[in-house]
Structures are given as structure tokens and as C-alpha cells.
Amino acid sequence: MASPSSLQTQFVLSIACPDRPGIVAAVTTFLFEAGGNILEAQQFDDLQSKRFFMRVVFAIDSQETGFAERFRDDFAAIAERFGMEWTLRDRAEKRRVMILVSKFDHCMVDLLYRWRNGELPMEITAIVANHPRETYAGVDFAGLRFHHLPITKQTKMEQETELWDLVRETKTELVVLARYMQVLSDGLTAKLNGRCINIHHSFLPGFKGAKPYHQAHERGVKLIGATAHYVTSDLDEGPIIEQDVERISHGDTPDDLVRKGRDIERRVLARAVRYHLDGRVILNGGKTVVFSE
Numbered sequence: 001m002a003s004p005s006s007l008q009t010q011f012v013l014s015i016a017c018p019d020r021p022g023i024v025a026a027v028t029t030f031l032f033e034a035g036g037n038i039l040e041a042q043q044f045d046d047l048q049s050k051r052f053f054m055r056v057v058f059a060i061d062s063q064e065t066g067f068a069e070r071f072r073d074d075f076a077a078i079a080e081r082f083g084m085e086w087t088l089r090d091r092a093e094k095r096r097v098m099i100l101v102s103k104f105d106h107c108m109v110d111l112l113y114r115w116r117n118g119e120l121p122m123e124i125t126a127i128v129a130n131h132p133r134e135t136y137a138g139v140d141f142a143g144l145r146f147h148h149l150p151i152t153k154q155t156k157m158e159q160e161t162e163l164w165d166l167v168r169e170t171k172t173e174l175v176v177l178a179r180y181m182q183v184l185s186d187g188l189t190a191k192l193n194g195r196c197i198n199i200h201h202s203f204l205p206g207f208k209g210a211k212p213y214h215q216a217h218e219r220g221v222k223l224i225g226a227t228a229h230y231v232t233s234d235l236d237e238g239p240i241i242e243q244d245v246e247r248i249s250h251g252d253t254p255d256d257l258v259r260k261g262r263d264i265e266r267r268v269l270a271r272a273v274r275y276h277l278d279g280r281v282i283l284n285g286g287k288t289v290v291f292s293e
């Protein structure tokens with residue numbers, strides 16, 4: 001991602017709308033007339049869903065104060081004309097991200113590392129765990145808020161109420177389930193629609209649910225994988241954002257698969273979070289459009 005000069009402000013415009021001729025022309029003409037300089041433009045025309053998707057990165061002179069407000073007011077007419085769902089984001093504005101974790105912390109630790117080195121430009125609002133802080137002995141939380149929200153079948157709804165209150169209080173925009181092993185209620189998934197990412201430790205749609213590596217070992221697979229997806233009320237069925245696989249052999253034990261799987265999970269979740277943070281992922285029904293880096 002090219003770092004903008006101090007004289008420029010970069011914006012990401014993401015669009016989804018019914019497909020018809022003239023969309024690109026209307027958007028690029030509007031941007032030109034608004035003083036925008038297009039740096040990246042990608043589009044996808046889904047002939048099956050008959051929907052059109054576009055991601056445009058453009059720069060404007062930073063001296064232009066109030067540009068985003070004017071843009072939103074003026075672009076609304078074009079959006080209405082084409083039936084667009086759209087977002088405009090200042091690329092330098094970091095999204096506010098909450099990380100949830102259970103017993104296994106490898107993905108959470110990896111996200112913290114990539115946050116520290118700037119690879120994931122985000123504001124971490126809190127780390128929330130359903131296990132006590134001692135579970136993560138030795139993890140440097142860098143002063144980040146840490147909330148232990150224990151959960152049992154009997155206290156699930158109370159715990160989710162606390163979690164949701166925290167999401168609202170911290171103005172969290174994205175919730176990441178970094179091997180958080182609790183099924184979110186339909187109510188909470190609805191509130192977090194399109195802004196809650198889970199890492200499932202299998203190459204979905206294979207081996208949904210619990211213990212996928214043990215399921216894979218029993219099946220005798222030659223590849224294992226991980227899948228990052230948006231969370232919906234249908235367990236492990238949400239729109240897939242990123243996947244990857246590793247070859248395994250007949251001699252690998254379930255523990256070998258768990259060990260080899262950790263590396264896949266880390267890189268798949270990190271890629272998915274990075275794509276989401278940069279507005280590269282657009283929902284397309286039960287699927288996603290992911291514009292490449």
C-alpha cells in the first residue's frame with residue numbers, strides 16, 4: 001500500500017450494486033470532477049448474481065477540509081441512481097478491532113505481533129477471553145485492555161450481553177474470533193453481520209464443528225487447511241474470506257496436524273483481517289468478493 005504524501009489524503013470507495021452499463025463511467029467521472037486522483041481501481045461483474053462490485057482507491061489534496069462529508073452528500077445521488085451499497089473510508093483512519101480468544105492463543109499472539117510491526121494497521125480496543133489471563137502467561141498485551149468474560153451454558157446470554165456492551169462502549173468496528181471456541185447467539189451474529197471474522201481450523205466446507213483435525217485424521221486426508229470467514233448464525237457456514245492448505249502424510253498423528261495447522265491458521269486469519277481492514281472484501285450473498293493486493 002503506497003504511503004500517501006503529507007499533501008495527499010487517500011480514500012477507499014467500495015461499491016456493490018445491480019449490474020448495468022455506465023457504472024464505472026459514472027463513478028470515475030464523479031471522482032475526476034470531485035478532484036480525486038484514482039490510484040487503484042478493481043471491479044468484478046458477477047454474471048450469476050447480476051451484481052457489480054468495485055473498489056477504488058483515490059487521493060485528494062489534503063488541504064481540502066470536509067471532503068468526506070461533501071463527497072457523501074454529493075455521491076448519494078449517483079448511489080441512488082444505481083442502487084449502490086457503498087462505503088467511503090479514509091485509508092489512514094485505523095479501524096477499531098476487538099480480539100476474542102479461548103484456550104489456544106497462537107492466532108491472537110500472531111495478530112498482536114502483526115499489529116506491533118504495523119502489518120495490521122488497526123486500533124485494538126480490547127482482548128476478550130473466556131479463560132483467565134493466567135492462561136496466556138508470557139503474552140505481552142502491551143497495555144491493551146484485557147477482559148476475562150467466563151462463560152458456561154447457564155451464563156451464555158449474560159456473558160454475551162457483557163461482550164456486546166463492551167463492543168459498543170469501545171466503538172469496536174470489527175470483532176475477530178482468534179480461535180474463540182464459543183458459538184455466538186443468533187442475536188449477536190445479527191448485530192455483528194459482516195464485521196465478525198472467525199478462523200476455522202479446517203478447509204471448509206470440510207470438517208465443520210469441533211475437532212476438525214481429528215476428523216481429518218480419521219478420514220485420512222492428504223491436505224489440511226484453515227478458513228477465515230464472516231460469522232453468521234449458521235455455524236462455520238459464513239462467507240469465506242481466505243483459505244490455505246498444507247500437505248500432510250499418512251504418518252502424521254492428530255497432534256502433528258494440530259501443530260502443522262497452527263501455521264496455516266495464523267497466516268489465513270492475518271490475511272483475512274488485513275483484507276478487511278483495507279476494504280478489499282465485499283459481501284456477495286453467501287460469498288465474498290476479495291480484491292487482491
Ligand SMILES: Nc1nc2c(c(=O)[nH]1)N[C@@H](CN(C=O)c1ccc(C(=O)N[C@@H](CCC(=O)O)C(=O)O)cc1)CN2
Pocket residue numbers: 177180181182183184185186189198199200201209210230231232233234235236237238
Ligand atoms: N454463530 C457462530 N458462532 C461461531 C462460529 C460461527 O460460524 N457462527 N464459528 C465458531 C468457531 N468454531 C469453529 O471454528 C466453533 C467454536 C465452538 C464450537 C462449540 O461447539 N462450542 C461449544 C463450547 C465448547 C467449549 O466450551 O470448549 C459451545 O459453544 O457450546 C463449535 C465450533 C465460533 N463461533
